[in-house]
Amino acid sequence: MIQQRKILLQESEIPTHWYNIVADMPNKPLPPLHPATKQPIGPEALAPLFPMELIKQEVTQEKWVEIPDEVRNLYSIWRPTPMFRAIGLEKALGTNCKIYYKYEGVSPAGSHKPNTAIPQAYYNYKEGVKKIATETGAGQWGSALSFACKLFGIDCEVFMVKVSYEGKPYRKIMMNTWGAKVHSSPTNLTNAGRSILEQDPNNPGSLGIAISEAVEVAATHDDTKYALGSVLNHVLMHQTVIGLEAMKQLEKAGDYPDIIIAPFGGGSNFAGIAFPFLQNNLIGKQKTRAIAVEPTSCPKLTRGVFRYDFGDTVGMTPLIPMYTLGHNFIPSPIHAGGLRYHGAGAIISQLLKDGIIEADAINQTECFEAGILFSRAEGVIPAPEATHAIAEVIRQVNQANAEGVSKTILFNLCGHGNFDLAAYEQFLNGKLVDFEVSQAEIDASLSQLNTPII
Numbered sequence: 001m002i003q004q005r006k007i008l009l010q011e012s013e014i015p016t017h018w019y020n021i022v023a024d025m026p027n028k029p030l031p032p033l034h035p036a037t038k039q040p041i042g043p044e045a046l047a048p049l050f051p052m053e054l055i056k057q058e059v060t061q062e063k064w065v066e067i068p069d070e071v072r073n074l075y076s077i078w079r080p081t082p083m084f085r086a087i088g089l090e091k092a093l094g095t096n097c098k099i100y101y102k103y104e105g106v107s108p109a110g111s112h113k114p115n116t117a118i119p120q121a122y123y124n125y126k127e128g129v130k131k132i133a134t135e136t137g138a139g140q141w142g143s144a145l146s147f148a149c150k151l152f153g154i155d156c157e158v159f160m161v162k163v164s165y166e167g168k169p170y171r172k173i174m175m176n177t178w179g180a181k182v183h184s185s186p187t188n189l190t191n192a193g194r195s196i197l198e199q200d201p202n203n204p205g206s207l208g209i210a211i212s213e214a215v216e217v218a219a220t221h222d223d224t225k226y227a228l229g230s231v232l233n234h235v236l237m238h239q240t241v242i243g244l245e246a247m248k249q250l251e252k253a254g255d256y257p258d259i260i261i262a263p264f265g266g267g268s269n270f271a272g273i274a275f276p277f278l279q280n281n282l283i284g285k286q287k288t289r290a291i292a293v294e295p296t297s298c299p300k301l302t303r304g305v306f307r308y309d310f311g312d313t314v315g316m317t318p319l320i321p322m323y324t325l326g327h328n329f330i331p332s333p334i335h336a337g338g339l340r341y342h343g344a345g346a347i348i349s350q351l352l353k354d355g356i357i358e359a360d361a362i363n364q365t366e367c368f369e370a371g372i373l374f375s376r377a378e379g380v381i382p383a384p385e386a387t388h389a390i391a392e393v394i395r396q397v398n399q400a401n402a403e404g405v406s407k408t409i410l411f412n413l414c415g416h417g418n419f420d421l422a423a424y425e426q427f428l429n430g431k432l433v434d435f436e437v438s439q440a441e442i443d444a445s446l447s448q449l450n451t452p453i454i
């Protein structure tokens with residue numbers, strides 16, 4: 001007899017609403033502040049950057065937000081995504097724990113990012129926007145948005161962090177294939193980029209710098225808006241289709257997770273899988289642990305401070321209440337490019353502060369070891385970002401084994417690593433190194449902050 005491995009849903013079971021965790025949070029996230037006046041901003045301050053419907057979603061306290069039919073229709077290109085019982089991984093680890101994973105790598109872009117790229121492009125299209133400017137780190141967000149923009153006939157301009165632009169040529173080609181224009185950031189095209197290059201012509205770029213460039217392009221062109229692939233409330237909300245589907249799938253399997261694990265860059269795939277389950281924690285029905293896993297080279301959740309900070313490097317975005325390493329922090333060039341961001345979003349930060357979620361930080365060699373083990377047991381070669389979740393799963397399994405208990409663990413396999421094979425090559429050749437940030441580096445970055453303390 002074949003042991004059931006895949007847990008599938010019908011297209012009709014694609015969620016009809018996104019879940020907004022703000023409605024259930026005991027302490028609501030603090031308001032964003034104006035970058036200059038440092039006073040709370042209203043939704044209208046975001047109007048140069050985002051279409052009105054997304055701004056409404058950014059501030060809404062409504063618990064359920066309806067997914068437009070056009071968006072559900074496009075979701076059905078790859079959704080519902082499969083859930084797998086990780087039978088091979090359980091065997092390899094010799095455990096009684098049950099391990100499930102939701103596989104978001106089946107999207108055209110190969111990650112969870114299209115879950116928000118599609119609705120963002122849709123609302124821009126509905127409001128007559130002609131072009132969207134954005135940044136991308138490893139290229140996952142840029143490729144997802146390029147794909148989504150093309151579906152709605154919107155031009156897409158992507159500022160890609162220089163180290164990735166040079167190290168991940170296939171992601172750039174994907175974006176070009178879907179019709180986007182891609183620049184190596186920092187560029188000479190914006191004031192933000194030029195000021196960075198004046199200080200350091202060899203600056204390797206960072207997400208914070210690329211955001212500054214894309215925001216500047218949107219703010220200075222009437223027909224152009226900006227889009228962000230993580231961090232913001234509406235982005236996290238769009239991703240809850242992952243967890244909502246996962247709940248139905250686990251229900252079919254007759255299970256419920258004790259622990260949910262996801263890698264953490266800005267919080268979108270973690271929020272996506274965890275928030276719908278945390279709803280049951282917040283209303284007192286369950287006690288699931290939700291663990292966000294960040295790289296030791298960019299440890300904002302485990303070693304950052306909770307205070308207001310900018311979302312970008314130059315300081316053009318609103319001030320957001322967040323766990324941050326400081327907006328000038330430039331993380332080491334690890335392969336999990338999607339996790340190299342200095343801060344976390346307002347919702348995630350409040351949840352962490354209130355002890356509703358947990359965080360852990362793991363070095364990249366431990367992560368790649370986990371990724372190799374996973375690929376040999378389960379087949380899929382995980383994105384470097386996703387290996388952080390797998391490494392944490394292994395830590396939790398080892399702990400459960402040592403305690404002689406069995407846990408049900410769900411993790412988000414948020415993307416495949418088919419375009420990240422250079423990183424695997426380095427690992428296999430023993431060339432991959434760990435980056436530990438010294439306390440002095442973190443202190444130096446934080447000491448430059450003059451943003452409001454909470």
Ligand SMILES: *Cc1c(COP(=O)(O)O)cnc(C)c1O
Pocket residue numbers: 111112113140141229230231263264265266267268269270338339383385386414415416
């Ligand atoms: C972008 C990305 C991440 C990090 O972003 P989150 O918003 O934290 O999800 C992680 N994994 C993959 C595959 C990504 O593309």
